[in-house]
Amino acid sequence: MSVSHDAAAAGCPFHAGRVPDYPTRRSGCPLDPPPELRELRKTQPIARVKMWTGQEAWLVTRYEDVRALLADPRVSADNSRPGYPGANPGMAMVRAKYPSFITMDAPQHPYFRRMLTADFTVKRIEAMRPRIQSLVDERIDAILAKGPPADIVHELTLALPMIMICDLLGVPYEDQHYFHEKGMVIANGKTPPAVASAAIVELCDGYIGSLIDRKNADPGEDMFSRLVVTQLRPGHITKQQLIGIGRLLLVAGHETSANTMSLGLLALLEHPEQQKALVEDPSLLNGAIEEILRYVDAAHAGRRRTAIEDIEIGGVTIRAGEGIICHNPAADRDPEVFPDADRFDIRRDARGHVAFGFGVHQCLGQPLARAELQIAIGTLMRRIPTMRLAVPVSELDFKEDNFVYGIEHLPVAW
Numbered sequence: 001m002s003v004s005h006d007a008a009a010a011g012c013p014f015h016a017g018r019v020p021d022y023p024t025r026r027s028g029c030p031l032d033p034p035p036e037l038r039e040l041r042k043t044q045p046i047a048r049v050k051m052w053t054g055q056e057a058w059l060v061t062r063y064e065d066v067r068a069l070l071a072d073p074r075v076s077a078d079n080s081r082p083g084y085p086g087a088n089p090g091m092a093m094v095r096a097k098y099p100s101f102i103t104m105d106a107p108q109h110p111y112f113r114r115m116l117t118a119d120f121t122v123k124r125i126e127a128m129r130p131r132i133q134s135l136v137d138e139r140i141d142a143i144l145a146k147g148p149p150a151d152i153v154h155e156l157t158l159a160l161p162m163i164m165i166c167d168l169l170g171v172p173y174e175d176q177h178y179f180h181e182k183g184m185v186i187a188n189g190k191t192p193p194a195v196a197s198a199a200i201v202e203l204c205d206g207y208i209g210s211l212i213d214r215k216n217a218d219p220g221e222d223m224f225s226r227l228v229v230t231q232l233r234p235g236h237i238t239k240q241q242l243i244g245i246g247r248l249l250l251v252a253g254h255e256t257s258a259n260t261m262s263l264g265l266l267a268l269l270e271h272p273e274q275q276k277a278l279v280e281d282p283s284l285l286n287g288a289i290e291e292i293l294r295y296v297d298a299a300h301a302g303r304r305r306t307a308i309e310d311i312e313i314g315g316v317t318i319r320a321g322e323g324i325i326c327h328n329p330a331a332d333r334d335p336e337v338f339p340d341a342d343r344f345d346i347r348r349d350a351r352g353h354v355a356f357g358f359g360v361h362q363c364l365g366q367p368l369a370r371a372e373l374q375i376a377i378g379t380l381m382r383r384i385p386t387m388r389l390a391v392p393v394s395e396l397d398f399k400e401d402n403f404v405y406g407i408e409h410l411p412v413a414w
Contacts, residue, residue, distance in 0.1 A: 001254035019056055022049035022325070023301075030398050031267055031296055032342060035329040039063050046316040049325070057085035058316070059302075063334035063354070065314050066303075066326040069285030071359040074309040074326060079103040079307040085323035087403055098204050098240065100248035102361060109360065112245070115231060116364060119168060119223050125367040132375045135160055140383050148413035149390040156380075157261040157410070159256035161372055169249060170222025170377060171211065181205060192402050208246040212239060220255070223249075249365075252404075256298055257369045258407030259399070260355075261376055264292035266396075266410060269389050270376070271344050279385040285378045288346035289370060292377070294353035295344050297329035300405040303357055328354045386414045 005076045008281075026035040040047050045062035049227060060066050069075050079086065079099070101112030118124065162176045182203040185191050191199075219225035224246065231237045268275040268288075278284050303326040311318045318324060332353045333341040356363035363369070380387065390411035397408040 012214055019048045019050045021055050022051060022059060026398075027401060030393065031263065031270070032161070033297075033300070033327075033329045033333060038333065038342075041334060043331055046314045046318075051085050051122065051323075053086065055083075055085065055323065057083075057325055058318050060324060060326045061330035061334075062314070063337045066328060066331040067358045068279060068313060069305065069311075069326055070354070070357060070361070071304060074307060074311055075305045076105050076308045077103050077109070077305055077361055078105050079302075079304070081308075081321070083306045083307060083321045083323045085304050085325055086307075087301045087304065090404045097200065098244040098247050100159040100244040102248065106360075112237075112241075113364060115227065115237075116223075116245070120364050120367055122367045125371050128164070128368070129371055129375065132160070132164065132371055133379070135163055136376050136379045140357075140379060144384070149411045150413075152265060152380075152412050153258075153262050153407060156376060157265070158258045159350065160261070160376055161257035161369075163276060164368065165249060165254045167205065168222065169224045169246070170215065170220050171250065172226070172397060173208050175207070179207060179250055182207075183255065184402065186251070186403050203251070204243050204247055208243045208250065209239070211246070212242055216219040231327075239287075253365060255404045255406075256363075257372050259298040260293065260296060260369070261373055262407045263296035263405070264289070264373065265380065265412075266389075266407065267292060267295055267344050268381075269387065269412070270393065272388075274344060274346050275381070275387075279381050282378065282382065284346050285374055285381075287349070289373045289377065290353065291344065291346050291348050292373065293351040293355040294332045294338065294348075296405075297332045297353070297355045298405045299355065299399075300329050301403050302327040302329075303361070328357065384414050387412050388414065 020036075024036050026032065026034050028035065040059070041061040045060065045065055047059050047061075048056050049059045050056055060069060078084070080103075101109050104112065136156070139159065141153050143150045143152075158180070159176075162180065163173055165171075166173045166176060182199045185199040186196055186203070211224065212232070215222075215225045215228045216232065217305065219229050227237075227242060227245065232239060232242055274288075278288050305324040305326065307318045307320050307322050307324060311321050332338070332355060335341045337352065338348065338350065355368075356366045390413040396410070399406040399408060
């Protein structure tokens, strides 16, 4: 049976009788999604919400429904469609002017994705593990030499994914502070539209555009050079499209890994019995990383889509042209799939999580993200087994307004 929009709004636990604003803010444990989402998942797993634009969209919080919609060919990832629920002004503008393949449908999406697949295969990432291990050891050597306290975000978790993506793309590492800063301005929901627009132009047309020109004049052995030589020069893609790919990989590509790493470490430090188990039994590491991905799921803005046909799902009719937000963090806390889902348990089989999405658009870079997480967290537990938080959790500053959830600083002692 279908539910009308009015009926759906009337049953909403946020504000009875009206469509609630979205997103809602976290309360209580900073590693948990907003408590309203837990209630929605139980009572109204597909609910109408109001976006920052005033536009309404469907918020999907149940695991089964999230996976079904992300795999449904009647659902579009194309952010140029009128009903697409943009996350914030900065992200809406950057995706409109510099579209990336993750917001495209077939045939464009598989065409662009295939260009990058060779750089993110499991075999290619396995070959990068010695480099990742060396970087992690260098960073931990420096941390131990300085002594406690240490800010793990500054010293390790932000730097590691940034260096690896710079290596892959052929970007000077000394530029990383610049594009990280610009990326944060764009991704922050509180950034005024005019400021976000200026940052987009400066980062994309300015920095990435000039980087492409340099690669065209003097190509190297990196991914960007390969794309310039094999795709841009023959006219298979435009410079604007290559800028979109560069922006995605350079800014978004490292941000999720960096924040997942710091949030995952926080989860371990806040659950000392789990930390102790991992220290004593390193064979738990791979399972612990999957549980971290499920438990913290840093991509808290969700996967955004638009229905291109009417879809009946969960007793609701989503009409063609309506926006959809598949909330992966809420889905990853679904007790129907993960018993006692709000408990952090590194012995749990969490491999079915949707932290990397699901279906044809699932994250291409997940082998690299897993390798970075496994090596960084595994090495920290081995080399600094007594690590603990240096300040109360209440004093930590969380990036709740950003497209990707994270921590500004993570002071630790040992």
